[in-house]
Amino acid sequence: DARVTQTPRHKVTEMGQEVTMRCQPILGHNTVFWYRQTMMQGLELLAYFRNRAPLDDSGMPKDRFSAEMPDATLATLKIQPSEPRDSAVYFCASGLVRVADGNQPQHFGDGTRLSIL
């Protein structure tokens, strides 16, 4: 089965350090989403891309977070500088969205569990 691959699976680092999370979407999928999951807020959409172009990053703190898709097989989410409140599970999901077909499932990766000390 095709899967979304995220690395690293776990990351523990100190406040102020740069954190980079990577995602390899399912081959052929044209839409990539970044979510953050916490107990308090649940699953929050941070940003998403269609055909590598950013469509919406309104859920992301712009001063410290950045998301890019350098090529069709790689999406990155960076935090610089990191803060303890950024501790969460970060999920990447991908999907194949065609306007004619409408809604399609999102396939989630296993997530990156991030702890900022």
Next chain:
Amino acid sequence: QQPVQSPQAVILREGEDAVINCSSSKALYSVHWYRQKHGEAPVFLMILLKGGEQKGHEKISASFNEKKQQSSLYLTASQLSYSGTYFCGTEITRGGSEKLVFGKGTKLTVNP
């Protein structure tokens, strides 16, 4: 804008039924349902579109009531494997955006 799920948690014995509701303050185009087991990724269950069409996945089905801006997930004759947290994700625009807003989830525990 975040949909409200109810109940927040439910405990069942194997074989019992449950209903999970997802309500929105905005008109919806579609509702997606996902299940997440502890420590794992959310897994897609089904999509409900405008029109009230009921969908099914094994013994799990769902409905979508446009007028009430609500979707309900029905779990029939629950199995131990149904345990997990169920999330609804709502889409308010038709445009292929696939941008979903997720509820906070309903934790389902099925005991033997």
